[in-house]
Amino acid sequence: MSTGSYSISQPKGAKPFWTARRQTGLKMFLLVLPMLALVFVFSYLPLLGWCYAFADYVPGRSIFALDYVGLTYFKMMFSGVGYFPTVMRNTLVLSLAGILLSPLPAILAIMVTQLSGGWTGRFQKTIQTATSLPNFISWVLVYSLFFALFNTSNGAVNQILLSLGLIEKPTNILINADLAWAFQICISVWKNSGWNAIIYFAAITGIDQELYDAADVDGAGTFQKILHVTVPGLMSTFFVLLLMSIANMLSNGFEQYYVFQNALTMNKLEVLDTYIYKIGLSNLQFSLSTAMGIFKSLVSIVLLTLANLASKAIRGESIF
Numbered sequence: 083m084s085t086g087s088y089s090i091s092q093p094k095g096a097k098p099f100w101t102a103r104r105q106t107g108l109k110m111f112l113l114v115l116p117m118l119a120l121v122f123v124f125s126y127l128p129l130l131g132w133c134y135a136f137a138d139y140v141p142g143r144s145i146f147a148l149d150y151v152g153l154t155y156f157k158m159m160f161s162g163v164g165y166f167p168t169v170m171r172n173t174l175v176l177s178l179a180g181i182l183l184s185p186l187p188a189i190l191a192i193m194v195t196q197l198s199g200g201w202t203g204r205f206q207k208t209i210q211t212a213t214s215l216p217n218f219i220s221w222v223l224v225y226s227l228f229f230a231l232f233n234t235s236n237g238a239v240n241q242i243l244l245s246l247g248l249i250e251k252p253t254n255i256l257i258n259a260d261l262a263w264a265f266q267i268c269i270s271v272w273k274n275s276g277w278n279a280i281i282y283f284a285a286i287t288g289i290d291q292e293l294y295d296a297a298d299v300d301g302a303g304t305f306q307k308i309l310h311v312t313v314p315g316l317m318s319t320f321f322v323l324l325l326m327s328i329a330n331m332l333s334n335g336f337e338q339y340y341v342f343q344n345a346l347t348m349n350k351l352e353v354l355d356t357y358i359y360k361i362g363l364s365n366l367q368f369s370l371s372t373a374m375g376i377f378k379s380l381v382s383i384v385l386l387t388l389a390n391l392a393s394k395a396i397r398g399e400s401i402f
Contacts, residue, residue, distance in 0.1 A: 135373040169352050172350060176267065233254055259349060
């Protein structure tokens with residue numbers, strides 16, 4: 083050992099720090115490489131199909147042999163051709179209703195978590211399972227269920243109301259255009275609230291128990307602990323989900339509104355997803371439907387960006 087300087091001997095056979103770090107990074111990259119490949123193939127590669135929105139598409143012809151038409155189909159989309167203004171109205175109304183009702187899963191989660199201890203605690207998991215189960219039922223079966231309940235001929239609801247003398251003749255709510263929005267919103271809440279509440283169950287579990295103990299010491303009651311401990315603990319999760327809901331305002335679902343549509347409710351239940359499907363596959367207007375898909379994607383990106391900026395300005399937090 084030399085005086086005035088010290089040298090740290092490296093274990094025999096050990097790799098230099100930066101070499102080991104590079105090898106670790108390479109292993110991590112190889113670990114996520116299959117997922118990156120899947121994202122590229124199924125999320126980015128299909129974006130090449132956006133070219134059809136700017137060309138006069140003819141089935142069977144190569145994209146390089148099509149006639150370029152510029153923004154013709156975008157102008158056609160915004161010129162009010164067909165039901166596009168009505169479709170946008172329906173899409174925005176149903177999406178805004180879903181956003182306004184977005185606190186319901188959080189309220190459900192808070193209510194269920196209060197069922198702890200005593201005989202009520204035994205039913206906590208049962209209630210969680212019962213409220214989450216509708217999420218796993220396909221929309222075709224959901225429609226069959228509500229058709230059996232509300233159809234005019236032998237619907238269970240009409241038969242009960244008639245037997246009780248509450249109505250004079252059976253009514254079919256499935257073909258009532260005036261109640262179509264409210265009916266679909268109620269079905270969405272019934273089907274999705276329990277499943278969406280699972281995220282809030284996890285968030286409530288992650289709240290520090292010492293906060294509740296401190297609230298007990300201060301003499302806080304059940305409602306005060308919910309208001310001052312549970313709700314603030316859920317706000318970050320709620321705002322993340324809210325931002326995602328705002329970004330998906332134009333993608334409020336296809337299966338639900340497609341199976342519940344009929345000639346009498348079409349004017350209220352034709353949303354953007356079902357309209358694009360019919361324009362593209364039923365009417366074979368592939369270029370116009372592609373333009374509508376591009377419009378929906380760009381609007382979603384803009385809405386997410388604006389909502390994120392608003393969250394950062396108001397709350398000081400953002401998701402990116």
